[in-house]
Amino acid sequence: xxxxxxxxMMEIAKDNEDMYLITGDLxxxxxxxxxxxxxxxxxxxxxxxxxxxxxxxxxALEGKIVTTYSIGNFPTLRCLEQIRNDCAYHExxxxxxxxxxxxxxxxxxxxxxxxxxxxxxxxxxxxxxLTPGDLMEAKAATRAMYEYHGTCYLxxxxxxxxxxxxxxxTDFKIGKAIKIKDxxxxxxxxxxxxxxxxxxxxxKLREMGINAAxxxxxxxxxxxxxxxxxxxxxxxxxxxxxxxxxxxxxxxxVAEVISELDEKRGKLVRIGIPDVYSSIVxxxxxxxxxxxxxxxxxxxxxxxxxxxx
Amino acid sequence: MNSLxxxxxxxxxxxxxxxxxxxSHIGSILSVADIIAVLYADILNYDNRNPKREDRDRVIxxxxxxxxxxxxxxxxxxxxxxxELKTYYANGxxxxxxxxxxxxxxxxxxxxxxxxxLAVGAGMALxxxxxxxxxxxxxIMGDGECDEGAVWEAALFANHYRxxxxxxxxxxxxxxxxxxxxxxxxxxxxxxKWKSFGWNVIxxxxxxxxxxxxxxxxxxxxxxxxxxxxxxxxxxxGVSFMENxxxxxxxxxxxxxxxxxxxxxxxxxx
Numbered sequence: 001x002x003x004x005x006x007x008x009m010m011e012i013a014k015d016n017e018d019m020y021l022i023t024g025d026l027x028x029x030x031x032x033x034x035x036x037x038x039x040x041x042x043x044x045x046x047x048x049x050x051x052x053x054x055x056x057x058x059x060a061l062e063g064k065i066v067t068t069y070s071i072g073n074f075p076t077l078r079c080l081e082q083i084r085n086d087c088a089y090h091e092x093x094x095x096x097x098x099x100x101x102x103x104x105x106x107x108x109x110x111x112x113x114x115x116x117x118x119x120x121x122x123x124x125x126x127x128x129x130l131t132p133g134d135l136m137e138a139k140a141a142t143r144a145m146y147e148y149h150g151t152c153y154l155x156x157x158x159x160x161x162x163x164x165x166x167x168x169x170t171d172f173k174i175g176k177a178i179k180i181k182d183x184x185x186x187x188x189x190x191x192x193x194x195x196x197x198x199x200x201x202x203x204k205l206r207e208m209g210i211n212a213a214x215x216x217x218x219x220x221x222x223x224x225x226x227x228x229x230x231x232x233x234x235x236x237x238x239x240x241x242x243x244x245x246x247x248x249x250x251x252x253x254v255a256e257v258i259s260e261l262d263e264k265r266g267k268l269v270r271i272g273i274p275d276v277y278s279s280i281v282x283x284x285x286x287x288x289x290x291x292x293x294x295x296x297x298x299x300x301x302x303x304x305x306x307x308x309x
Numbered sequence: 310m311n312s313l314x315x316x317x318x319x320x321x322x323x324x325x326x327x328x329x330x331x332x333s334h335i336g337s338i339l340s341v342a343d344i345i346a347v348l349y350a351d352i353l354n355y356d357n358r359n360p361k362r363e364d365r366d367r368v369i370x371x372x373x374x375x376x377x378x379x380x381x382x383x384x385x386x387x388x389x390x391x392x393e394l395k396t397y398y399a400n401g402x403x404x405x406x407x408x409x410x411x412x413x414x415x416x417x418x419x420x421x422x423x424x425x426x427l428a429v430g431a432g433m434a435l436x437x438x439x440x441x442x443x444x445x446x447x448x449i450m451g452d453g454e455c456d457e458g459a460v461w462e463a464a465l466f467a468n469h470y471r472x473x474x475x476x477x478x479x480x481x482x483x484x485x486x487x488x489x490x491x492x493x494x495x496x497x498x499x500x501x502k503w504k505s506f507g508w509n510v511i512x513x514x515x516x517x518x519x520x521x522x523x524x525x526x527x528x529x530x531x532x533x534x535x536x537x538x539x540x541x542x543x544x545x546x547g548v549s550f551m552e553n554x555x556x557x558x559x560x561x562x563x564x565x566x567x568x569x570x571x572x573x574x575x576x577x578x579x
Contacts, residue, residue, distance in 0.1 A: 043435070046469075051428045051462035058432020061418070062440070081422055082459075086429055089419060090410070 001138045001157040001193070002030050002099045008142040009067065010034055013041065019146075020059055024052045024070040030099070031069065049074050053082035053094070060092035065146065067095045072105060072112040074098075076121060076153065087151040088126040094151050096121075101131065101155040101192050102243030103278070103287040110277045114155070118191070119248025121153045122221040128152040128174060129221040131250070133195025136165035137218045140172035148174055157193035164199050164216070177224040183213030186302065187231050187266075190241040191217040191250035197288060198241045200295035205302065212239075212302070220250050228257040232265040237305055239269045243293055246272035269305055271298055312518050313579040315385055316346035320547045321574050322381035322394055328567050330398030332406055336557035337375040337451065340482040340515075340542040344449060347521040348478075349382045352529070354444065357387040360414040366444050367433050369418045371426020372451035372480060376408035379416065388415035424457025426450060427477060431467045434475035434535075445529060448477045453485025456494045461506070467535040468507030475535040476528040477508075480515065482544035484555055503537045515540025548573050 010033060013019040021034060022043040035042045045052035049070060056066040068075050075096050076083065087094040098114055105112035122129045130145060130152060132138040138156060145152045164180065172178075177189070181202060190198035195216050202214045213235065217224065231238055238258070240251035251270030258268050273291045280290055288294040292301070310318075323338035348368065349355075356362040370379045377397055384391045396402035403412040407421025420426055430448035437444060454460060467475050481499065483490050490496050500510045509531050513520040521540065528536035544558070545551030548570045562570050 040439075045466060046462075048462035048466070050424075050459040051431070051466050054425055054428025054459065054463065055432035055435065055466060058429040058434075059436045060432075061429070062433055062436030064436055064439075082425065082428070085419065085422055086425055 001132065001135060001161050002159060004135045004138045005097065005142050005154070005156055006030060006034055008139050009146070010037060012143070012146050013038055016065065018063060018065050020064045021067045021069060022052050022056050024049045024068070024074055026070050026074070049079040050082050053079040054086050056094045057082065057086035057090060057092050060087070060094050061090060065093045065095070067097055069097045071098065071100045072114045073117060076117050080120065083127070083151070084124055088124050091126055091150055093149055095145055096151070096153045098153070098155050100158055102194065103284045104158045104193070106282055106284045106287045110279060113278055115243070115273055116245050116248070117155060118220055118242070118244050118250060119252065122253060123248070126151060127221065128219070130154045130174070130218060131192040131220050132156065132218045133190065133192060133216045134161055134164040136163060136167070136169050137178070137216065140169040141218050144172055144174050155192060161193055162196045164195050172218070175219050175222040175224055177227040178216045178218065180214040180216055183211045185235060186210065186212035186237045186239065187215060187235040188212050188239045188241060188298070189215045189217060189231070189254060191220050192243055194241055194243040194293060197293060197295040197298060201298035201302070204295060204299045210306065217250060220253055223253045223257060225257050228254055229261060232258045232261055233263055235266045237269065237302070238266050239271060239298070239302060241293060241298055242272045243288065244272055245275055246270055247275050267305070269301065271301055310350060310385065312347045312350035315350045315382065316343045316518070317574070317577070317579050318385050319346055319378050319381045323377050324548070324562055324567070324570050324574065326377045326381070326394055326397040328562050329395055331561045331563070332377070332398045333559045333561060334374040334377070335562060336484070336544040336551055337372065337480070337482070338378045339546045339548065339551065340544045341372070341375045341378050341449065341480040342546070343516045343518060343521060344478055344480055344540050344542070345378050345382050347518050347525065348447060349386055351522055352525045355386070355415070357415070360388060364442070364444055367417050367430070367446040369420065369426040369430050369446070369448045370408050371420050371448050372423065372454055373407035373420030376406060379408055380404050380413070383415040389413070423451065423454040424459040427460050427463035428466070430475055431463050431470070431472055434467070434472040435470055437474055438472070444474070446475050448475070450477055450479050451485070452479055452481045452483065452490055452496060452499070453493070455479070455496055464503070464506045464508065471533050472535045473531040473533055476525070477535070477537040479537060479539050480542050481539050482542045484544045484553070484558065486558055488555060500539055503539070507534060509534045509536040510539060511536060512539045513541065515542035516546055547577065
């Protein structure tokens, strides 16, 4: 995803001289193509995320479109107040890019697990939260982000993500969910790189004769209220999946919409990290399994719900 | 209006605004008054009819709690009606306690949480460099504010990028929220810290308008480094019983204290 992001950003930067990138001293190798192509529009703030974000706000106030770049929680939690006060309140064109949403940097330890970022970022007014699920979504979300004027948060994976969409997303819109598969009774909704596990769970259920629908939400804020409302009315079981703490993230955003519906609606089950920090060592796949967000665990949870009824 | 008159008016408005609003921070408003007055009277390029004019100098009040001083200066400089100063802190007003840019002409940037202004100013100064513009960026900070690590992150950055168009002015009144700086977190040797970060340092009496003017002119002429003007000031300057008294960081002038403060200021009116 990060290479897709850099490539897409570079295409935009080629035609737009206002595009700047400021890194918190991360992106070895990854940012190299941009750095070489646009050395005068590449800034390294050093290991100083507060300065990085404040400087980005200052540049953006002067009309630049500024990308801040780092990994895990560094571009968000480490400089949260700069995002809130300096960027969002001033409605500036700062694009906060995080490489490593969820357990991407699994074995590096809890410091590198971005597992509360969606909840925190989506609680900030005037911040768009983008959570693409595969390379096609990453490409489309990157484009949409730079077309939008204002502060955005782009939560990406690292690399090696599976492609779920088989073609370009030509009608991608911020705030719009994407239907991936039709189905009956059960709908599986996900946000972010966990899309592959969600897709696998749909396949595994299908093999068992359960035909679940699948939706991807590359935007968590603004949340696609219309789509959630119609899903809630159409399906008996709505399952949200996220590689993020169960508190406050994508599942919560969906719950906020569903809970205020007047009409009869399906039951909501939220799957996410069960409000813990991980001190278990392991790679992304391993930790997904441990914390119940792997495709097998998703299936297990859904079967439990199905057998209950 | 000359800088002495403007400084006096900032102080007088400050007393009135904190009195009407029952607001805090009069000590800081009084200590920063001369710094702001000389800047607006003699240095800044601004256009009160077109506050966003591209070639304007930029000012960020990073110690946002002294917002009343900037609001007073802007009103006196014709950015908005003087009458509006009475709405400071009031329900539905656009003049919040900590300085806000929303709807207030002449305010470049909103602050209130300390340690934000210098990085933003550095970003603005860098943008000016990229665009080959000649305006300057002034960031007015507190000394207690320099406890914030973000200040020093920005200080490193400004030196590295040789932002000679960035001028930090520190209202060095030696006091912060609960006590004197030296009893809180030692800043000394303050000038040496900035020097070691690669900045031009100009250490002056922050109530002496000739020294302030000279310092600003020297800062503007810097060819390769950012400049910090360490303006040594007295918290509560101009009202004897508020001077160097920590009580007046939060206390609001009411009753006899208000009358006494006004009487003292009237006696020193230029």
